Amino acid sequence: MAHTHCDVDALSTHGRATPFLPRRRMPHLKEQLNGALLAAVRLDAVAGAAAPLAADRAVFGPTKNPAHGDLATNAAMVVAKPLGKNPAEVAEKLAGQLRAHPLIESAEVAKPGFVNIRLSTKAFASILQDIVERASTYGHMTPNSAGSILLEFVSANPTGPMHIGHCRHAATGDSLCRILQAAGHKVGKEFYINDAGVQLEALGRSFRFRCFEAVGLLGPGDVQDDGEKITFQGETISYPGDYLKAFAEDFVANKCKEEIGGLTPSQFAWEARNRNLQLIVHDLAAMGVAFDNYVSEQALRDSGAVERALDALTKNGMTYEKDGALWLRTQDFGDNEDRVLRKKDGALTYMVPDIAYHLDKYQRHFDQYLNIFGADHGGYPPRLRAGIAGVGEDEKKLTVLLLRLVFLIKHGHRVKFSKRAGNFVALSDVVEEAGADATRWFMLCRSIDSEFEFDMDLATQHTSQNxxxxxxxxxxxxxxxxxxxxxxxxxxxxxxxxxxxxxxxxxxxxxxxxxxxxxxxxxxxxxxxxxxxxxxxxxxxxxxxxxxxxxxxxxxxxxxxxxxxxxxxxxxxxxxxxxxxxxxxxxxxxxxxxxxxxxxxxxxxx
RNA sequence: GUCCCCGUAGCUCAGUUGGAUAGAGCAACUGCCUUCUAAGCAGUAGGUCAGAGGUUCGAGUCCUCUCGGGGAUGCCA
Known part of the structure; x- marks a missing residue:
């Protein structure tokens, strides 16, 4: 498995009939043929006792060379060894059995022990018939015939506009949702809003600064700007981008200085949070991506979920005190070292709300939980697993996909961007320039394990071979x-x-x-x-x-x-x-x- | 140091639980529009699948090692 994730097998419930559910549809052509193949192999005249060994590895596959027929199977070679027989002999017997099948026109043995088959008219007719009958659901399993999945992706911080990286996350998550639904899963798309903690405080400070600036409340010496970094009243402005200026100007438009001056830091923070979130939803909509559910970290905190999670972790013995801090045994789940949950100064680390959020997910009783994170969050999965297990849930139900970076190519060169300067390649710019269709195509066409260069010059071509x-x-x-x-x-x-x-x-x-x-x-x-x-x-x-x-x-x-x-x-x-x-x-x-x-x-x- | 990912055509990358002669797009070259849409098609050229061992009927694919590139390893989030 090439992916940077675990427990994929736990998700592959489709294709295996669940006893409590009706068979979702007629088996498609390949399933019928593979079934026939195994039945033939099982015959004593073919492989008999060795058949179980073939169950996993013996299949029909497409041929690369038309001379090899429509489909070919390796079954005879897989089975010949344990039987101590000549693959060609087994293949000959197998071919004899397969010839009798109504979907098979002919079956011939080739070199080491392949059986090449040609399909019958009936088989080709069934392909056409299946598509005519199923139309827009052709290829799909019956909805909800497989397990339910909660899919979390994007979860961009509400501190600024989304960039090109989020673009890949949005396209991948949304498409994965569609694929999983087509495979019969019930899928919920969820966005987690990191709208609490130091990050939001920093946002509030930055927004307050822009509002003061817009309304003329800046005092002498309030602002230091050395070109690299802006400070306001001695504190760094973490989000210096122009978007906050625009928000501020809009926000202060009908307000007097006194009104602005009287607002609390958290009021500024929440105002900026709401506006950023609106922007995020708007950008996602431009790509055609919509979420089923948004979960606010602040709301979780207000509900007491964070304390409850912490209590559960300590109660279950997944934690210990050391050096005045509270630690989580993340090493049990593949981490290099254990991680701190509660710092010496009494403050909780980011992990606790994250664990609380996952506990909240689990309490909604999905069969599987799937997260798409950026590859720079490679340290997360073991910690999340430890936390999930620590609150008494089954961490094996969690799968984390790590998605790699995207670089924008324009005029043959990588476009550099720096978050610090507040200039980055905005998702909205990409979608506006290339269109939602082309954007999604290119964001999807690479394995998630590869970094990938989004070539704007190619994506915007309508005249060439795009x-x-x-x-x-x-x-x-x-x-x-x-x-x-x-x-x-x-x-x-x-x-x-x-x-x-x-x-x-x-x-x-x-x-x-x-x-x-x-x-x-x-x-x-x-x-x-x-x-x-x-x-x-x-x-x-x-x-x-x-x-x-x-x-x-x-x-x-x-x-x-x-x-x-x-x-x-x-x-x-x-x-x-x-x-x-x-x-x-x-x-x-x-x-x-x-x-x-x-x-x-x-x-x-x- | 440890863990994870990547290394395949000039470039960006696929390669279906190990299958027969390793593919696509872009770039290059040569042809094809009186015809159902030429935003198309055909052909040519381009490869020590990073390297070395191993496993077997068979390895780009699995195992070990080496070499390169990236990421993760905070009482940051």
Whole structure:
């Protein structure tokens, strides 16, 4: 497992039938074939006693070479060794069994012991039929057929606007939610607001300074500004960015000096907090991301949850006193050393509210808890686990994904940013410049374990080979084709079996096999908690469609409409619609629109 | 020091619990629009999968070691 997270297996509950739940749907093609494979291996004539050894490793997989058929299995090789038999012999027996299966046209043995199969017309028909019947839910499990998950992501501090890093978090979290929902999980999206403690006090000081500045309350010697750092009445202004100036000017607009001067520090802090939060919600909305729930740290503190968590930790013996401080045994959960919960001076560390928050999550009884943190928070997971276990909950239900950094590339160079100077690449700027669709695409297309360079010059290209537009274009083309078909009275075939029998061109078979893999792709993404497979998948499908499309440019016999054969035209129209549906479903997993039309800009065309 | 992640084409990165001849996008070169949208397609070129051992029918993938890059290791949050 490549990811920086733990207990992935605990999340992979899909694909395994839960006894109390009905089977969510008919098994898809690959599941049926794998089932048939295992049944065949289990026969005494094939592997018999060795079959259990094959249960995990023997599967059908796609072939890279068309000469190897539609699908291939390694089952014979897996099983031959423990049986002490020749893989080719086992493969021959296995192939003999598989040939009898209605979804299998032919089964042949190849070199070391592969069994290569070709699918029957019935199998190809079932692919088409499945998509027609399931439409926008094709590839999905029945909703809520798998465990519930509370997914926390972004949780940006309400101290300023969101930057490009949050962008990746937002896109990843939202897409992961969609993938997990498609895999049958019930998912809650949650945002934790760090609106208490020293951070918020610092925000209040900064905002108070800007308000005083805006209303003309600054006294002589109040402000020191050496270009690097601003201090106000001897205290550092931690958030010097212009956004607080704008908030301040708006806030003081209808207020007199006395009114401003009479406000308490916490009133300033809360005012700034509210305005920042509003900005965050607004920025997220621009990306199409919305949360189901926002949890305020301050509200948790007010409710007494923090004290309760601390009490639980001490009561359960997960803590000890040393050097006048209270420590948590985080080493038991992989930490290098134990961590302090209550400092010598009596103040609690940030860990306690965080643990209280997680206790609050657990009290809402989800099956799993999933957090997306920045990779710079790599120290968190062991501490959180220790805390969760310490309050008597099952820390194995927590999975933490660590998401790596994003760098913005403009004109071929990394854009430098410094939080100190208050200049950073704002999420809103990225979305405004590249659009929500392209932004989401690029934020999703890399494994979360890789740092990634967001190339603005590529993302904003509408004229060149921008992958987002390529996929959307393929979708729009099929919509356009369907429209043309309507005008020509060529409707998608309603008989999948007839259609499948006519769709015999290699590229057509390739497309059918490809769209048949969509459900597996979702399952795999949900199991691995990864998002980057989705863009890769839809791009691959768009490529296939575009290739098919262009073939008709030079060979009329590949045209969908006017192919000279009405049944064939209708069969191809059905295939086109199934490809379109799969593209749309894939884009939907990323939260990217699937446009019906794409008009070419005059500017872009030049 | 310890732990985690990364190292694959000129660049950015995929590579499905170990499978057959290692892929995509961008960049480069050559072709293809009287036709269902050329925001497209075909072809060419580009690789000691960081390195060395090991495991086996079979390794980019698993194990060990080495070398590089990044992150985590506060009584900060």
């Amino acid at each position: 992958p987002v537009f390529k996929v959307q274009y393929a979708h729009a083309r099929i919509c356009s084709l369907t429209q043309k078909g309507l005008e020509a009275h060529i409707l998608p075939s309603t008989d999948a079996t007839v259609a499948a029998a006519l769709l015999t061109a290699p590229i057509e078979r390739e497309m059918l096999l490809y769209i048949a893999q969509f459900p597996e792709m979702i399952e795999r993404s949900a199991k691995e908690l990864s998002v980057h497979n989705v863009p890769a998948y839809v791009l691959g499908l768009a490529d296939l469609w575009n290739r098919y499309w262009t073939m008709a440019k030079t060979d009329d016999s590949f045209r969908v409409i006017n192919s000279g054969n009405r049944d064939l035209s209708q069969a191809r129209m059905l295939l086109a619609n199934c490809v379109r549906q799969t593209l749309a479903n894939g884009l939907s997993l990323m939260g990217i629109t699937a446009p019906q039309r794409m008009e070419r800009d005059e500017e872009d065309a030049s």
